[in-house]
Amino acid sequence: MSNPLLPTVLRMQGNVAPLEDGRVSVEGFDLSILNESTMKGAFRRMVRSHEFEVSELALTTYVVAREYGARFTALPIFLVREFHHGAILFNRHAGITDPRQLEGQRVGVDRGFTVTTGVWARSILADEYGVDLSKITWVLSSDEHVENFEPPANVEYLEEGRELREELNNGALSCVIGFFPHDIPANYENIVALYPDGLQAGLDAFDARGHYPINHLMVVRNDILDAHPTLPRALFDAFSQSKALYVDALRAGLIKNPDHIDDMHRRILDRGKDPLPYGLAPNRELLESYIESCVSQGVLKNRVALDDLFEPSTLDLVG
DSSP states (O other): OOOOEEEEEEOOOGGGHHHHTTSSOBTTBEEEEEEGGGSSSHHHHHHHHOOOSEEEEEHHHHHHHHHTTOSEEEEEEEEEEOOOGGGEEEETTSOOSSGGGGTTSEEEESSOTTOHHHHHHHHHHHHHHOOOGGGSEEEESSOOSSTTOOOOTTEEEOOTTOOHHHHHHTTSOSEEESOOGGGSOTTOTTEEESSSSHHHHHHHHHHHHOOOOEEEEEEEEHHHHHHOTTHHHHHHHHHHHHHHHHHHHHHTTOOSSOOHHHHHHHHHHHTTSOSSOOBSGGGHHHHHHHHHHHHHHTSOSSOOOGGGGBOGGGTTOBO
Protein backbone atom coordinates (compact mmCIF):
# COMPACT_ATOMS: atom_id res chain seq x y z
CA MET A 1 0.00 0.00 0.00
CA SER A 2 1.36 3.42 -0.96
CA ASN A 3 1.76 6.18 1.60
CA PRO A 4 -0.84 8.96 1.77
CA LEU A 5 0.28 11.93 -0.33
CA LEU A 6 -0.08 15.28 1.42
CA PRO A 7 0.24 18.62 -0.44
CA THR A 8 2.41 20.76 1.85
CA VAL A 9 3.11 24.49 1.52
CA LEU A 10 6.60 25.54 2.60
CA ARG A 11 8.81 28.58 2.22
CA MET A 12 12.15 27.31 0.97
CA GLN A 13 15.03 27.91 3.36
CA GLY A 14 17.89 25.86 4.76
CA ASN A 15 16.09 24.07 7.57
CA VAL A 16 13.51 22.51 5.21
CA ALA A 17 15.82 21.84 2.24
CA PRO A 18 16.50 18.20 3.28
CA LEU A 19 12.75 17.55 3.13
CA GLU A 20 12.47 19.21 -0.24
CA ASP A 21 15.42 17.36 -1.81
CA GLY A 22 14.56 13.95 -0.35
CA ARG A 23 17.35 13.54 2.20
CA VAL A 24 14.66 13.35 4.90
CA SER A 25 11.25 11.70 4.55
CA VAL A 26 8.15 11.56 6.74
CA GLU A 27 7.58 8.07 8.10
CA GLY A 28 4.36 6.63 6.66
CA PHE A 29 3.57 9.67 4.49
CA ASP A 30 4.72 11.36 1.29
CA LEU A 31 4.78 15.14 1.01
CA SER A 32 4.09 16.97 -2.23
CA ILE A 33 5.95 20.17 -1.40
CA LEU A 34 4.60 23.42 -2.81
CA ASN A 35 6.99 26.38 -2.77
CA GLU A 36 5.18 29.26 -1.04
CA SER A 37 7.33 31.89 -2.73
CA THR A 38 6.09 30.85 -6.19
CA MET A 39 2.42 30.79 -5.18
CA LYS A 40 -0.01 33.68 -5.08
CA GLY A 41 -1.51 34.22 -1.64
CA ALA A 42 -0.84 30.74 -0.24
CA PHE A 43 -1.32 31.75 3.39
CA ARG A 44 -4.49 33.66 2.60
CA ARG A 45 -5.83 30.68 0.65
CA MET A 46 -5.08 28.37 3.57
CA VAL A 47 -6.88 30.64 6.03
CA ARG A 48 -9.89 31.47 3.88
CA SER A 49 -10.55 28.15 2.12
CA HIS A 50 -8.42 25.58 4.00
CA GLU A 51 -7.02 24.66 0.60
CA PHE A 52 -3.99 22.62 1.67
CA GLU A 53 -3.65 19.56 3.90
CA VAL A 54 -0.44 20.82 5.54
CA SER A 55 0.93 24.35 5.44
CA GLU A 56 3.47 26.70 6.85
CA LEU A 57 1.64 29.74 8.26
CA ALA A 58 2.51 33.01 9.93
CA LEU A 59 2.15 32.79 13.71
CA THR A 60 -0.26 35.71 14.11
CA THR A 61 -2.33 34.66 11.13
CA TYR A 62 -2.73 31.30 12.85
CA VAL A 63 -3.76 32.49 16.30
CA VAL A 64 -6.24 34.99 14.83
CA ALA A 65 -7.64 32.38 12.43
CA ARG A 66 -8.18 29.99 15.33
CA GLU A 67 -10.07 32.66 17.27
CA TYR A 68 -12.35 33.02 14.25
CA GLY A 69 -13.00 29.28 13.94
CA ALA A 70 -10.32 27.96 11.57
CA ARG A 71 -10.39 24.19 11.17
CA PHE A 72 -6.67 23.52 11.37
CA THR A 73 -4.26 23.04 14.27
CA ALA A 74 -0.61 23.96 14.79
CA LEU A 75 2.35 21.73 15.41
CA PRO A 76 5.20 23.28 17.46
CA ILE A 77 7.51 23.32 14.44
CA PHE A 78 8.73 26.92 14.38
CA LEU A 79 10.30 27.22 10.95
CA VAL A 80 11.00 30.94 10.71
CA ARG A 81 12.33 33.36 13.29
CA GLU A 82 13.50 36.93 12.88
CA PHE A 83 14.40 39.96 14.94
CA HIS A 84 12.12 42.94 14.31
CA HIS A 85 14.05 45.81 15.88
CA GLY A 86 15.04 46.82 12.37
CA ALA A 87 11.40 47.07 11.25
CA ILE A 88 10.70 50.41 12.97
CA LEU A 89 11.44 53.33 10.64
CA PHE A 90 11.15 57.09 11.11
CA ASN A 91 11.22 60.23 9.01
CA ARG A 92 14.50 61.90 9.99
CA HIS A 93 12.84 65.36 10.07
CA ALA A 94 9.88 64.34 12.27
CA GLY A 95 11.63 65.43 15.47
CA ILE A 96 11.11 62.05 17.16
CA THR A 97 13.77 61.62 19.83
CA ASP A 98 11.77 59.23 22.01
CA PRO A 99 9.27 56.67 20.61
CA ARG A 100 6.77 57.79 23.24
CA GLN A 101 6.35 60.91 21.10
CA LEU A 102 4.41 58.68 18.69
CA GLU A 103 1.46 58.73 21.10
CA GLY A 104 -1.28 60.81 19.53
CA GLN A 105 0.14 60.33 16.03
CA ARG A 106 -0.64 58.15 13.00
CA VAL A 107 1.84 55.31 12.44
CA GLY A 108 1.90 53.23 9.28
CA VAL A 109 1.77 49.42 9.31
CA ASP A 110 2.97 47.41 6.34
CA ARG A 111 0.01 45.28 5.21
CA GLY A 112 -2.54 44.33 7.89
CA PHE A 113 -2.82 44.81 11.64
CA THR A 114 -2.40 41.07 12.22
CA VAL A 115 0.90 40.71 10.36
CA THR A 116 3.37 39.00 12.69
CA THR A 117 6.19 41.52 12.17
CA GLY A 118 3.80 44.28 13.22
CA VAL A 119 2.91 42.50 16.47
CA TRP A 120 6.56 42.03 17.39
CA ALA A 121 7.52 45.60 16.39
CA ARG A 122 4.66 47.11 18.43
CA SER A 123 5.72 44.97 21.40
CA ILE A 124 9.23 46.44 21.16
CA LEU A 125 7.78 49.96 21.32
CA ALA A 126 5.64 49.01 24.31
CA ASP A 127 8.08 46.82 26.25
CA GLU A 128 11.37 48.61 25.60
CA TYR A 129 10.15 52.23 25.46
CA GLY A 130 6.89 52.28 27.41
CA VAL A 131 4.81 53.48 24.45
CA ASP A 132 1.05 53.38 25.07
CA LEU A 133 0.00 51.64 21.85
CA SER A 134 -3.66 52.50 22.41
CA LYS A 135 -2.83 56.19 21.93
CA ILE A 136 -1.54 55.66 18.40
CA THR A 137 -3.69 55.49 15.26
CA TRP A 138 -2.40 52.58 13.19
CA VAL A 139 -2.63 53.13 9.42
CA LEU A 140 -2.80 49.89 7.42
CA SER A 141 -1.78 49.44 3.80
CA SER A 142 -3.76 46.23 3.21
CA ASP A 143 -6.52 44.02 4.58
CA GLU A 144 -6.15 40.91 6.72
CA HIS A 145 -5.71 37.26 5.75
CA VAL A 146 -8.48 36.47 8.25
CA GLU A 147 -11.33 38.07 6.35
CA ASN A 148 -13.72 38.63 9.26
CA PHE A 149 -11.12 40.03 11.68
CA GLU A 150 -12.45 43.07 13.53
CA PRO A 151 -9.63 45.55 14.23
CA PRO A 152 -9.59 47.82 17.27
CA ALA A 153 -11.03 51.32 17.05
CA ASN A 154 -7.62 52.98 16.66
CA VAL A 155 -7.00 51.36 13.26
CA GLU A 156 -7.65 52.94 9.86
CA TYR A 157 -6.65 52.28 6.25
CA LEU A 158 -4.26 54.26 4.10
CA GLU A 159 -6.00 56.34 1.48
CA GLU A 160 -6.28 54.48 -1.83
CA GLY A 161 -3.50 55.35 -4.25
CA ARG A 162 -0.98 56.19 -1.53
CA GLU A 163 2.04 54.10 -0.50
CA LEU A 164 3.40 53.87 3.04
CA ARG A 165 7.07 54.37 2.24
CA GLU A 166 6.25 57.43 0.16
CA GLU A 167 4.13 58.80 2.99
CA LEU A 168 6.99 58.25 5.43
CA ASN A 169 9.60 59.78 3.14
CA ASN A 170 7.55 62.90 2.43
CA GLY A 171 6.68 63.41 6.10
CA ALA A 172 2.95 62.64 5.98
CA LEU A 173 3.74 59.89 8.50
CA SER A 174 6.42 60.14 11.19
CA CYS A 175 6.87 56.39 11.59
CA VAL A 176 6.13 53.13 9.79
CA ILE A 177 6.56 49.60 11.11
CA GLY A 178 6.89 46.40 9.14
CA PHE A 179 9.48 47.44 6.55
CA PHE A 180 13.18 46.80 7.06
CA PRO A 181 15.87 49.18 5.76
CA HIS A 182 16.58 46.89 2.80
CA ASP A 183 12.93 47.39 1.72
CA ILE A 184 13.42 51.15 1.27
CA PRO A 185 14.33 52.61 -2.14
CA ALA A 186 17.77 54.20 -2.15
CA ASN A 187 16.38 57.60 -3.14
CA TYR A 188 14.12 57.78 -0.07
CA GLU A 189 16.75 59.67 1.89
CA ASN A 190 14.47 60.92 4.68
CA ILE A 191 13.86 57.43 6.13
CA VAL A 192 16.01 56.20 9.03
CA ALA A 193 15.78 53.20 11.33
CA LEU A 194 15.17 53.41 15.06
CA TYR A 195 18.06 50.95 15.40
CA PRO A 196 20.91 51.52 12.90
CA ASP A 197 21.88 47.85 13.30
CA GLY A 198 18.62 45.97 13.76
CA LEU A 199 20.25 42.54 13.92
CA GLN A 200 22.61 43.60 16.68
CA ALA A 201 19.74 45.19 18.61
CA GLY A 202 17.85 41.91 18.32
CA LEU A 203 20.85 39.92 19.46
CA ASP A 204 21.27 42.27 22.43
CA ALA A 205 17.63 41.54 23.36
CA PHE A 206 18.29 37.83 22.94
CA ASP A 207 21.32 38.03 25.24
CA ALA A 208 19.47 40.12 27.83
CA ARG A 209 16.14 38.30 28.00
CA GLY A 210 16.03 35.45 25.50
CA HIS A 211 13.95 37.48 23.05
CA TYR A 212 13.94 35.47 19.80
CA PRO A 213 10.70 36.06 17.90
CA ILE A 214 8.86 33.32 16.04
CA ASN A 215 7.38 34.23 12.66
CA HIS A 216 6.09 30.97 11.11
CA LEU A 217 4.94 27.53 12.24
CA MET A 218 3.26 24.48 10.68
CA VAL A 219 -0.47 23.72 10.66
CA VAL A 220 -2.46 20.66 9.61
CA ARG A 221 -6.11 20.60 8.65
CA ASN A 222 -8.24 18.98 11.36
CA ASP A 223 -9.82 16.43 9.01
CA ILE A 224 -6.32 15.22 8.09
CA LEU A 225 -5.36 14.97 11.77
CA ASP A 226 -8.49 12.94 12.46
CA ALA A 227 -7.76 10.58 9.57
CA HIS A 228 -4.05 10.11 10.40
CA PRO A 229 -3.34 10.09 14.15
CA THR A 230 0.35 9.22 13.63
CA LEU A 231 0.94 12.21 11.34
CA PRO A 232 1.75 14.91 13.95
CA ARG A 233 4.63 12.94 15.47
CA ALA A 234 5.87 11.83 12.05
CA LEU A 235 5.95 15.41 10.79
CA PHE A 236 7.61 16.70 13.94
CA ASP A 237 10.33 14.06 13.76
CA ALA A 238 10.98 14.66 10.06
CA PHE A 239 11.17 18.45 10.39
CA SER A 240 13.48 18.03 13.39
CA GLN A 241 15.77 15.74 11.38
CA SER A 242 15.78 18.20 8.50
CA LYS A 243 16.66 21.06 10.84
CA ALA A 244 19.48 19.04 12.43
CA LEU A 245 21.12 18.49 9.03
CA TYR A 246 20.90 22.21 8.32
CA VAL A 247 22.37 23.17 11.71
CA ASP A 248 25.23 20.66 11.26
CA ALA A 249 26.02 22.25 7.88
CA LEU A 250 25.79 25.74 9.39
CA ARG A 251 28.16 24.77 12.20
CA ALA A 252 30.64 23.30 9.71
CA GLY A 253 30.52 26.37 7.44
CA LEU A 254 29.07 24.33 4.57
CA ILE A 255 26.10 26.54 3.65
CA LYS A 256 26.46 27.65 0.04
CA ASN A 257 25.64 31.32 -0.58
CA PRO A 258 24.43 32.05 2.98
CA ASP A 259 21.80 34.78 3.27
CA HIS A 260 20.87 37.12 6.15
CA ILE A 261 18.73 34.41 7.76
CA ASP A 262 21.65 31.98 7.76
CA ASP A 263 23.81 34.72 9.28
CA MET A 264 21.29 35.29 12.07
CA HIS A 265 21.13 31.54 12.76
CA ARG A 266 24.93 31.37 12.85
CA ARG A 267 25.09 34.26 15.32
CA ILE A 268 22.70 32.36 17.63
CA LEU A 269 24.70 29.17 17.16
CA ASP A 270 27.89 31.03 18.07
CA ARG A 271 26.24 31.79 21.42
CA GLY A 272 25.90 28.06 22.08
CA LYS A 273 22.13 28.10 21.46
CA ASP A 274 19.84 26.25 19.08
CA PRO A 275 18.99 28.68 16.26
CA LEU A 276 15.67 26.89 15.59
CA PRO A 277 14.29 25.25 18.74
CA TYR A 278 11.16 23.22 18.01
CA GLY A 279 8.64 22.17 20.64
CA LEU A 280 6.66 24.06 23.27
CA ALA A 281 9.04 23.61 26.19
CA PRO A 282 11.90 25.78 24.86
CA ASN A 283 9.46 28.37 23.53
CA ARG A 284 6.76 28.51 26.21
CA GLU A 285 7.85 31.72 27.95
CA LEU A 286 8.25 33.56 24.64
CA LEU A 287 4.89 32.40 23.31
CA GLU A 288 2.98 33.19 26.48
CA SER A 289 4.42 36.71 26.41
CA TYR A 290 3.48 36.94 22.73
CA ILE A 291 -0.15 35.98 23.48
CA GLU A 292 -0.29 38.71 26.12
CA SER A 293 0.98 41.18 23.52
CA CYS A 294 -1.71 40.04 21.06
CA VAL A 295 -4.43 40.61 23.66
CA SER A 296 -3.11 43.99 24.80
CA GLN A 297 -2.77 45.18 21.18
CA GLY A 298 -6.27 44.07 20.20
CA VAL A 299 -5.02 41.38 17.81
CA LEU A 300 -6.81 38.78 19.95
CA LYS A 301 -10.07 39.57 21.70
CA ASN A 302 -9.72 36.72 24.20
CA ARG A 303 -6.73 35.28 26.02
CA VAL A 304 -6.11 31.67 24.98
CA ALA A 305 -4.23 28.91 26.79
CA LEU A 306 -1.05 28.16 24.86
CA ASP A 307 -1.52 24.38 24.93
CA ASP A 308 -4.97 24.75 23.34
CA LEU A 309 -3.36 26.11 20.17
CA PHE A 310 -1.31 22.98 19.50
CA GLU A 311 -2.08 19.37 18.59
CA PRO A 312 -2.24 17.45 21.91
CA SER A 313 0.11 14.62 20.88
CA THR A 314 2.90 17.15 20.22
CA LEU A 315 2.81 19.07 23.51
CA ASP A 316 5.77 17.21 25.03
CA LEU A 317 7.92 16.97 21.91
CA VAL A 318 11.23 18.81 21.61
CA GLY A 319 13.40 18.81 18.51
